Amino acid sequence: MNKRKFLKFSFQFFFVLLFKFFSTTRAFGDFLYKNNTIVFTHPIFLKKIFSEDHPEKPERVKHVLQELKKRKMDHLVKKINLSQEVDFWINQIHSKKHMESLKKKFSLAERLSSTAVRGCIEAVDQIMSKQILNAFCLSRPPGHHALNTGKDEGFCFYNHVAIAAKYIQQKYNKKKILIIDWDYHHGNSTEFFFYSDPDVFCFSTHNLEAYPGTGFPERTGSGKGKGFNLNIHLPCNTNDQDILRIYKDVLVKKADSFKPDFILISAGFDSREEDLLGCFKITDSGFEKLTEVVMNIANIHCEGRILSILEGGYNVEGNSSATTSHIKILNNFNK
Ligand SMILES: [Zn+2]
DSSP: OOHHHHHHHHHHHHHHHHHHHHHHOHHHHGGGOOOSEEEEEOGGGGSOOSOTTOSSOTHHHHHHHHHHHHTTOGGGEEEOOTTSOOHHHHTTTSOHHHHHHHHHHSHHHHHHHHHHHHHHHHHHHHHHTTSOSEEEEOOSSOOTTOOSSSSOBTTBSSOHHHHHHHHHHHHHOOOOEEEEEOSSSOOHHHHHHHTTOTTEEEEEEEOTTSTTOOOOTTOOOOGGGTTSEEEEEOOTTOOHHHHHHHIIIIIHHHHHHHOOSEEEEEEOOTTBTTOSSOOOOBOHHHHHHHHHHHHHHHHHHSTTOEEEEEOOOOSHHHHHHHHHHHHHHHHHTTO
């Protein structure tokens, strides 16, 4: 190799090294960092688990993927790694008896739900190692009604958000978790598992008249957890202004005194207008603004750390456009 060729080779090698360094090191490479968020998903979520005409269907995820592609956001999508063992973490919330019953009687649904848990865990790992700022878990079925009954409750098998909260606390010693649930339905399972826990603040807006008939405002927590569970009933026809006022006036103040280390969103889009199961009138723009409110809280208290997980949303077109709008803000806000 002559001197000229050697110099050219050295320069190329140096620039490749430099690029690799900046593109993987967030602390030094913010200006080269393209994306705040990653959308974790897996082809298994395209499998049907309920009957033919059931609203909880594969198209819920399929249409989001199509919408992401249409809006040129499909580069954010990452396939969930299935190799991670998650039974230990599921067992922090669900009983062994429940897990065994699901594996025996609802094996496909159990595989979908445990894949969603894997997605949450992978997302938390990437957020904590600062590879990304926040993440969205594009998974199904939902999880926030799942109890330990050995079967599904309200289309839910494992409570993904609750398991993620335990994982963050135990693996990363980030104790104070704020769970925000804007699904049309009350997240009764999330409330149940953290009702006496002062380290997990559960904030839920929902319609009390809908399934599962829980979520009364007087249910504020028990023992040391008193004051760390907040239920807000919203009536039919609740619109963007109505829900935004609550998030800006109530949630922001509660979060300022709680000071979360990590925020989890139970992102249900059955609270969107024209949902098959809901009667709210929240638009895609409303969900964008809700996302901004939550991101502001996260920026103030926990360096932007948010994991958002798909819950309900049964109008497949509405669910796909609201979900994509939510992801757009997660990725672009404050850049
Ligand atoms: Zn719901």
